[in-house]
Amino acid sequence: MRRALGGVVLALSASLAWGAESTLAQRQAEAKKQQAELRGRIQDLQKEIDSQESSRRDAANDLKASESAISSINLELAELAARQSKTERELKTLDAQIAEQKSQLAQRQKELGDQLRAQYASGLSPWTALLSGDDPQKIGRDLSYLGYISQAQADAVRGVRTALDKLAALQARSEANKKELIQLAKETGEQKASLQEQKAERQQVLARIDSLLNEQRKQAQRLERNDERLGDLVTGLEKAIAKQLEEARIAEEKRKAEAARKAEQARLAELERRRALERERLAAQKAEQAARAAQDQARRQQDAKEAEKARLQVEAARAQARAAEEAAARPPKPEPPAQVADAAPAKGAEQVRLAPAGGFTGLKKGMPYPVRGDVLGRFGAERPEGGIWRGIVLRSPEGTRVHAIAPGRVVYASWLSGFGNIIIVDHGAKYLSVYAYNQSLLKRVGDIVDTGDTIASVGATGGQVDPGLYFEIRHQGTPVNPLLWLRQ
Numbered sequence: 001m002r003r004a005l006g007g008v009v010l011a012l013s014a015s016l017a018w019g020a021e022s023t024l025a026q027r028q029a030e031a032k033k034q035q036a037e038l039r040g041r042i043q044d045l046q047k048e049i050d051s052q053e054s055s056r057r058d059a060a061n062d063l064k065a066s067e068s069a070i071s072s073i074n075l076e077l078a079e080l081a082a083r084q085s086k087t088e089r090e091l092k093t094l095d096a097q098i099a100e101q102k103s104q105l106a107q108r109q110k111e112l113g114d115q116l117r118a119q120y121a122s123g124l125s126p127w128t129a130l131l132s133g134d135d136p137q138k139i140g141r142d143l144s145y146l147g148y149i150s151q152a153q154a155d156a157v158r159g160v161r162t163a164l165d166k167l168a169a170l171q172a173r174s175e176a177n178k179k180e181l182i183q184l185a186k187e188t189g190e191q192k193a194s195l196q197e198q199k200a201e202r203q204q205v206l207a208r209i210d211s212l213l214n215e216q217r218k219q220a221q222r223l224e225r226n227d228e229r230l231g232d233l234v235t236g237l238e239k240a241i242a243k244q245l246e247e248a249r250i251a252e253e254k255r256k257a258e259a260a261r262k263a264e265q266a267r268l269a270e271l272e273r274r275r276a277l278e279r280e281r282l283a284a285q286k287a288e289q290a291a292r293a294a295q296d297q298a299r300r301q302q303d304a305k306e307a308e309k310a311r312l313q314v315e316a317a318r319a320q321a322r323a324a325e326e327a328a329a330r331p332p333k334p335e336p337p338a339q340v341a342d343a344a345p346a347k348g349a350e351q352v353r354l355a356p357a358g359g360f361t362g363l364k365k366g367m368p369y370p371v372r373g374d375v376l377g378r379f380g381a382e383r384p385e386g387g388i389w390r391g392i393v394l395r396s397p398e399g400t401r402v403h404a405i406a407p408g409r410v411v412y413a414s415w416l417s418g419f420g421n422i423i424i425v426d427h428g429a430k431y432l433s434v435y436a437y438n439q440s441l442l443k444r445v446g447d448i449v450d451t452g453d454t455i456a457s458v459g460a461t462g463g464q465v466d467p468g469l470y471f472e473i474r475h476q477g478t479p480v481n482p483l484l485w486l487r488q
Contacts, residue, residue: 030251031354034244035446038411041240042445045233047341077188083185090178097482098170112156115149122361161370174422226418227390234424234432234477237411239428245359355448358407360428363473366487368406368451370435371396371458371469379481390479391434391472402435402456404449405486413441419460419470425449434472437464 373396377389404425411432412424419436423443426432439459449455460467473482 003348023255027255030255034248034251037247038240038244039445041243042237042412044415045236045240047394073191073198074345077191077195080184080188080191084181084188087177087180087184091174091181094170094174094177098167098174101163101167101170105160105167108156108163112153112160115153115156162403165214193380197476226416227387229416230419230434231477233412233416234474237424237426237432238390238430238477241411261487304336356407360426362429362432363406363427363485365485367485368403368431369394369486370405370471371400371402373400373468375483376468377470379479379483391470392482393468393470394460395468397465398439398458398460400458402454402469404451407448407450408433410443410445410449410455413443413445415461418462418466421456421459422462423456425455430476432474434470434474436470436472437462437468439467 047475051209102183111360114392213254371394374395376395377383377391377393381389383389406427408425408427410423411426412422414422416422416436421438421441421442422434422436423438424434426431435456437459438456438461441455442457442458443449444454457465458469471482473485
């Protein structure tokens with residue numbers, strides 16, 4: 001009987017150990033399956049985004065050069081026209097001044113001639129006054145009068161000379177203006193010819209890029225489309241994360257139901273074991289009663305031999321009953337807790353880093369910077385190419401390590417137009433952190449990361465010129481200011 005009980009206990013222990021190992025293996029397999037499913041969903045989403053991308057040719061530089069040249073030539077023509085108009089006005093003014101100066105010169109010459117004729121007609125001169133023999137007072141008066149006349153004549157001569165000089169200067173300026181007008185006309189003709197050449201070149205450029213103009217007009221909205229694509233990506237990732245969490249919850253419920261079923265089976269096995277012990281005890285009691293009856297019969301028959309045999313049977317029955325009672329009185333061996341069994345790794349199973357039991361709890365303020373560097377392109381400011389910054393750019397040398405700002409799971413790791421190599425981490429509670437422009441991505445979709453883990457390296461991908469890290473924080477799909485969350 002003891003051998004039978006020992007066999008039951010060994011079988012039950014082996015069953016429990018096998019169940020613990022099987023449960024751990026199932027959890028490992030379920031974790032791998034979830035990773036594979038999430039990566040598959042992300043790849044499908046990436047294909048949808050990539051299918052919306054198309055290559056574009058940019059002929060704006062050619063058009064810019066031609067149109068800038070036309071603008072410059074038009075400006076020079078306008079300036080030449082203004083100079084020509086000014087020179088023509090000055091020439092008209094000079095012609096009027098020359099005519100006036102000629103009139104003044106004629107007037108001065110006439111006045112001088114009148115003076116000389118009057119003096120000659122009167123016969124008055126210094127020598128005739130001195131040799132006339134008249135009264136000295138009269139001679140003095142004549143000489144004084146002659147002095148006034150001589151001064152007037154000298155003034156008239158100087159006026160004539162001045163008028164002649166002004167006339168010569170005005171005529172020289174007039175000749176210079178005429179030459180300048182000829183040169184301006186020549187330059188204007190050359191510029192007009194150059195303008196016609198530039199217009200013809202512009203028409204050639206316009207004809208050459210006519211098929212691309214519609215696409216060229218859309219370049220101003222490139223950044224908005226990039227942001228829309230990133231928003232669509234975040235929305236798709238949130239749906240994928242929600243679906244994965246729901247599947248994980250269902251899988252956990254199934255695991256708990258399976259554990260409860262196994263526990264119920266163990267309880268029923270224990271109950272059956274106790275019932276078997278009870279049956280054995282009742283059989284022992286019946287054997288004892290039979291022995292007693294046999295002893296009474298032996299005594300009645302006065303058969304010492306049968307009485308001794310009955311006594312031996314009674315003693316054997318009592319020993320068996322005591323063993324059964326002691327076995328029944330001992331408490332059953334407790335079943336090992338599920339978490340202890342789960343702690344032992346299954347033989348040959350690949351270890352998978354699992355998320356916390358309660359899931360990730362989101363983000364808290366005061367987190368470390370993903371990389372150290374000067375902050376450019378601040379959140380909410382206008383971008384040079386149009387639109388506004390929905391994150392920040394941390395300028396840092398190429399190849400610098402990029403660190404996760406908080407614990408989470410990698411939900412996206414691929415190339416995206418406008419952002420280059422980009423990696424996105426889910427931190428739970430609908431918080432996501434975005435790291436773009438990377439040179440290399442050092443984590444895969446589904447990997448669990450902790451605060452400070454290296455997830456990428458700084459680069460200049462996505463059409464950037466200088467190396468740096470583009471960094472965003474999103475909550476429920478909406479960008480928030482990263483500087484309010486990072487450690488100051």
